[in-house]
Structures are given as structure tokens and as C-alpha cells.
Amino acid sequence: MNGRMSFHYKSSILLLLRTRWVGPYLLLPPMLAFMVYAEAYLSAQGVTGIFDMEQRTVLAIWNASLLLTLIAGVNSCLFFSRLWGSFWFRNSLSLPVSRASGFWGPFLAALSVVTIMYLLTTGAVIAALPDIDQFPWLQVLAELYVPVIWAVSAGALLGLITSGTAGSLFFVTLMLFGFLTSIPSFFASSAWLQVVVPPVGRIMTLCLVYPSGLIQAVILLVHSVVAVTLGRLLYSVGMKRR
Amino acid sequence: MAPYISIGGYSDPPRIPHLSFEVNHSELVALVGGPGSGKSDLMKCLAGIRRPVRDSIRILGAEPGSMRSRERSIFVFQNFNYAPDILIRTQLEQRISLLRGVPSRKVKDDVHDWCERMELLDVYMNYPGKLNLLQLQLFSLAPVSLTSPLVVILDEPLRNVSDSSVDVALSLILPAVENAAVLALVQKMSPLLEKADRIMDI
Numbered sequence: 417m418n419g420r421m422s423f424h425y426k427s428s429i430l431l432l433l434r435t436r437w438v439g440p441y442l443l444l445p446p447m448l449a450f451m452v453y454a455e456a457y458l459s460a461q462g463v464t465g466i467f468d469m470e471q472r473t474v475l476a477i478w479n480a481s482l483l484l485t486l487i488a489g490v491n492s493c494l495f496f497s498r499l500w501g502s503f504w505f506r507n508s509l510s511l512p513v514s515r516a517s518g519f520w521g522p523f524l525a526a527l528s529v530v531t532i533m534y535l536l537t538t539g540a541v542i543a544a545l546p547d548i549d550q551f552p553w554l555q556v557l558a559e560l561y562v563p564v565i566w567a568v569s570a571g572a573l574l575g576l577i578t579s580g581t582a583g584s585l586f587f588v589t590l591m592l593f594g595f596l597t598s599i600p601s602f603f604a605s606s607a608w609l610q611v612v613v614p615p616v617g618r619i620m621t622l623c624l625v626y627p628s629g630l631i632q633a634v635i636l637l638v639h640s641v642v643a644v645t646l647g648r649l650l651y652s653v654g655m656k657r658r
Numbered sequence: 659m660a661p662y663i664s665i666g667g668y669s670d671p672p673r674i675p676h677l678s679f680e681v682n683h684s685e686l687v688a689l690v691g692g693p694g695s696g697k698s699d700l701m702k703c704l705a706g707i708r709r710p711v712r713d714s715i716r717i718l719g720a721e722p723g724s725m726r727s728r729e730r731s732i733f734v735f736q737n738f739n740y741a742p743d744i745l746i747r748t749q750l751e752q753r754i755s756l757l758r759g760v761p762s763r764k765v766k767d768d769v770h771d772w773c774e775r776m777e778l779l780d781v782y783m784n785y786p787g788k789l790n791l792l793q794l795q796l797f798s799l800a801p802v803s804l805t806s807p808l809v810v811i812l813d814e815p816l817r818n819v820s821d822s823s824v825d826v827a828l829s830l831i832l833p834a835v836e837n838a839a840v841l842a843l844v845q846k847m848s849p850l851l852e853k854a855d856r857i858m859d860i
Binding site for chain 1: 705728729738740744748755
């Protein structure tokens with residue numbers, strides 16, 4: 417990648433490593449601890465049934481993925497909205513840089529940072545769990561990485577079309593709606609919802625009876641691709657506007 | 659030789675009904691206009707980050723915004739060019755390396771020496787927010803003296819420069835005129851007018 421392609425990527429990485437953007441990820445450990453405690457409590461009360469070791473493992477990784485998705489989505493909405501709306505970013509397009517990299521650079525930078533966070537978080541969770549023979553680690557990790565990609569993609573689109581706060585609120589609402597998909601009766605009501613609503617929760621419930629949930633992961637990936645493509649188109653339009 | 663900057667029939671009603679002129683090699687042209695006269699919007703159009711109502715702008719023979727028009731051109735905007743959350747040194751090195759077409763590490767010494775010469779060494783490791791307006795203005799003009807542009811377009815480059823520092827700022831701009839076409843968008847009292855080869859009203 418030469419300087420013309422990497423200028424916005426490098427700048428975005430430098431921005432994303434500032435405390436303002438890394439700080440929210442520090443919420444992950446306490447939130448994760450709270451979720452694990454709450455799930456253990458509900459399980460002990462007989463609300464959620466009894467999970468076997470494999471299911472607990474999936475649930476632990478899913479907790480990490482879900483919380484990271486939430487933080488990454490909100491962070492992305494705020495970051496992209498602030499970045500693409502700034503004077504310095506617009507002025508930077510007068511430099512000899514690829515204009516397409518003004519979209520892809522920040523997007524890939526945000527995805528890189530979130531991916532590192534995902535690896536660190538799931539790594540810590542896995543390290544804390546007992547070893548399980550013949551557990552499909554890679555498949556579960558890959559499937560539960562998809563919501564994280566979706567969060568950054570949705571954040572990029574929402575950051576372009578609205579303010580950071582409004583985008584964040586919309587993202588959280590969308591994610592809660594996606595969470596509802598973990599309820600089986602939700603899908604029974606209408607089949608088209610399976611495609612339209614981001615199946616964030618469905619991935620988890622299907623993972624619990626692993627190895628499954630691949631179709632939901634693909635659907636969520638398609639959601640991500642659509643969001644990024646739309647974002648890229650709107651970015652082009654926005655940069656050419658009067 | 660074709661003009662380095664050519665504006666034919668630029669229009670931004672109601673402020674600018676019609677504007678046509680050219681800036682040639684080794685020429686400093688000052689375009690004078692009061693606040694709100696449309697100078698900054700013209701600047702954005704020249705940089706290719708705003709679409710004018712009607713225009714026929716060419717920078718180095720290419721359309722504004724095309725890579726060819728930006729490769730050897732420097733645009734100094736009024737609100738400076740720096741991101742508030744990245745060190746000035748990092749940003750300056752990035753920009754100089756981009757304009758020279760070499761890796762950042764190869765311009766570190768030049769940037770350091772330039773800052774030393776301009777007595778900015780003690781602030782170049784800061785974030786832009788920590789700098790005063792004069793320092794920011796000088797850093798914005800740094801690429802003009804640290805590279806060899808063919809086109810330099812400046813939006814009120816001396817606005818934040820005190821009387822005692824005008825010569826310092828001019829020493830960054832004027833040497834570039836030798837090899838480049840320089841267009842300065844300024845207000846009536848700008849000290850740059852005394853140095854201009856041509857003065858035009860917007």
C-alpha cells in the first residue's frame with residue numbers, strides 16, 4: 417500500500433488509538449463479568465435451563481462478541497460521523513491521495529482495531545475456560561466474529577447519513593431488534609424477518625446447538641456488505657455535493 | 659506554455675456572477691474579496707472538494723479533484739489542514755512524504771530542520787490544539803517551502819500572522835513563486851498585495 421492509498425488508514429489508526437476511542441473498550445471486562453454472573457444466576461434459578469460445558473463455552477464467547485458488537489457499533493457511529501464531517505478530512509482530499517481511500521481507509525482502520533479487540537477479548541475468555549476436546553473453536557470464533565464486522569459496517573453507513581448520537585441510538589435499537597431473533601417464535605411469525613432483521617441473536621442460539629448458524633452468519637455478512645456498499649455510494653455522492 | 663491555473667466562466671451566484679482569469683508559471687496573483695465574497699468556496703472548487711454552479715477550471719491542464727491536478731499542487735485552507743487529534747509532526751511528515759512521493763522516514767530530518775529554522779521545534783511534538791494561530795499558520799505553509807509545487811493556492815494565508823511575523827510567513831510563500839503559479843485569495847489590507855504580480859477583484 418503506497419502513501420496515496422494508506423494516508424487515511426494511518427491517520428484513522430492514529431485517531432482510533434487515542435483514549436477517547438479506545439477507552440470505551442475498557443468497559444468490556446466489567447460488562448462481561450456482569451453478564452456471566454447474570455447468566456449463572458438465571459441458570460441456577462432454572463430460568464435458562466442447564467448448559468453443558470460446550471454450550472457454556474459458546475455462551476461465554478458469544479457474550480464477548482455481543483458486548484464488543486455493542487461498543488464497536490456505537491463507537492463506529494460516533495467515529496465515522498465525526499471524521500467524515502470534519503474540516504480536516506474534507507481538506508485532506510486536496511492532497512494527492514486516493515479519494516476512495518477516504519472511505520476504505522477509515523473503515524479498514526476501525527475494523528482492524530475492533531478485530532484486535534475481538535481477538536484479545538475472546539482470547540482472554542478462552543484462556544479462562546477449561547479445555548474441551550474436539551470443540552470447533554475456529555468455526556465458533558469465525559461465526560461470532562461476523563456480528564463485529566456487521567457493527568463496523570453499520571456504523572460506517574449510519575455515521576455517513578446521520579449524526580453520531582442519532583446513529584448510535586439507531587444502531588442500539590437495531591441490535592436489540594436483532595437480539596429478538598434469538599426467540600424462536602419471532603421467526604415463526606413471518607419468514608421474511610429472517611432475512612431483513614440482522615440475526616445477531618439467532619447466531620447465538622444456533623451456535624448453542626453447534627455446529628450450526630452458518631446461514632445466519634452469511635445473512636449477517638450480506639447485511640454488512642450491503643451497509644458498506646451503500647456507505648461507499650453515499651460517500652461518493654457526499655464528496656461531490658455542492 | 660499553458661497556464662498552470664485557468665478559470666473560465668466560474669460562477670457562484672449571487673456572490674460571483676462571472677470570473678475568468680489565468681495564473682501562469684512564476685506568477686503571484688492576488689484575488690481580493692471581502693468576508694463572505696465566496697473566496698473560500700472558490701478555493702474548495704479549485705481543490706475539487708466542492709462542485710461549482712458553472713465553471714471551466716483547470717489546474718495543470720486537468721480537472722480539479724483529479725490526481726493530476728493535486729499531484730504537484732498545494733492548497734492551504736483558512737481553517738488550516740490539520741487533524742486536531744494527531745501530532746503536528748506526524749501530520750507534517752505524512753504530507754511532505756505524500757507530496758514528495760517518498761516514505762515518511764525520508765523526510766523526518768528535513769521536517770526537523772525546517773522546524774528548527776522556524777523556531778518551532780519546541781511545539782512540533784504537540785497536538786494542533788496546543789498551538790497558537792500563528793504557529794498553525796506557519797505549519798500550514800510548511801509544505802510550500804518543503805516541497806517543489808507547481809501550483810500553490812492560498813486562502814488568506816496571512817490572516818493569523820501578526821505584523822512582526824509577516825516577513826517570516828512571506829519568506830515561506832515568495833520563494834515558491836519562482837517555480838510555481840501562486841494564487842492567493844485575500845482581503846483588501848493583506849500585506850501579500852504588495853508582492854503580487856497581478857491583483858484582481860472578485
